[in-house]
Amino acid sequence: MAPNPAKAVLILGATSDVSRATALAFARRRWTVRLAGRSLPELQREAADISARTGSQVTIHQFDVLDMGSFVAFVDAFPDLPDVVMSAVGLLGKQPRAQIDLDHAREIMRTNYEGPSLILGLFAERFAARGGGSIVGISSVAGIRGRGSNYVYGSAKAGLAAFLSGLRNRLAINGSNVHVMTVTPGFIRTRMTSDMRLPPVLTAVPAELGEAILKGLDRRKDVIYVRSIWCFLTLIIRLIPEWFFKQLKL
Template sequence: MKYVLIIGAGSDIAFPLERLYAKAGYGLFLASRNIDKLKADAQAITNEFSVEAIAYRFDVTETETHQQFYDSLPKRPIGIICLAGILGEQKVSEKEFREAQKVIDANFSGLVSIVHIAANDLESGKQGFIVGVSSVAGEKGRKSNYVYASAKAGFTAFLSGLRNRLHESHVQVLTVHPGFIRTKMIEGRTTYGFITATPEEVAADIFRGQQSGKDFIYSKWYWRYIMLAFSLIPESIVKRLNFK
């Protein structure tokens, strides 16, 4: 059986995505901090699809634990999918570097650590895949969330360089740029219904993109055009706008 390692498996996107992989016959390693939720999800997956699913407590920011965690997995995964991330409090980040650091570590530097560990392993086996969920936010900073956005921009650039490095080893690196997704991350924030995807829709896009060997996808697809239009607005105008 082939196994997929999900980093940030507490995400609302994780369970629908895990169901898609389990239905396709993959075993699952679920890793994030809320171990009770992961155990319940793992049990539900095993009951429904008769594949092995194991929950692990894992913190992206505790980078000193990552190699040992990866080495302790009972099987080498064929793929790693990174869903972990936090939005953080932009206003707090502006005054307290510790908050900014938390956001940067959860969305970028901690992921550099665990993804490199998996990448080195997959590279030596000359097969497999890496999926990184970044964000359209990383394409242009806005005053409401530019610390988060800059961490996502870093993660996107990291993934594109990694894709270039792993091309000859036949390891797929898929970057996902979602727009708004109706998850707990943006609970209580202003969103626009018609361009806000469900976690199930994003999970389906990720699964389809990974299985068809894609390098980069938007989720939903129309964000490609929204971001293209956004990129055409001159900076002299953007700086005056009050985007949420």
């Protein structure tokens, strides 16, 4: 079966474990996959592997989420807009370092919030003008509530979630056909979390996330969790009184 040229997905930050799994999920459905990131050699290796495994067309594109002055030119370089744009850009960083190193804190904030929000907002405007499309942003359960152990990263992810929520609501009010979906994965076993002790029942693998994103797009969901237990847990986290939350020392 030949690739379906009518459907294309652009994945920003495409060299992560999550991006690879999501790209494979789309490619297996015969979508054209566009991988964007900073390292062209890494992107080329990913593209060759995904194409060999699925037979779908995979292209690569240079993109740096911190080079915000290049965003308009990056979008304009596509002869045709994709049907879906997903940001999987992320930098966990080191909380202790971020407390004393302002450059490191700024890099975490700009990578997880400022850059993804601006590029997704730009694509959303182009989609609205075209008459449709889907925006997908990957947030984090760390953004549900600030915790002492990773509040710089968590605050940036909270900002992204708030941006996507506001974007979704504005487009709905305007009667736009643009779908905006926030992904709150919960714990994912990736290279970024390889040194963490994560509870198995709460921890998904990247392939689960890829399938959850496709299912969410099919159903035009606003917010999705990879494992449904996180929907219940995030509600509990939000309801804990602040005085008690401080005592948990999370």
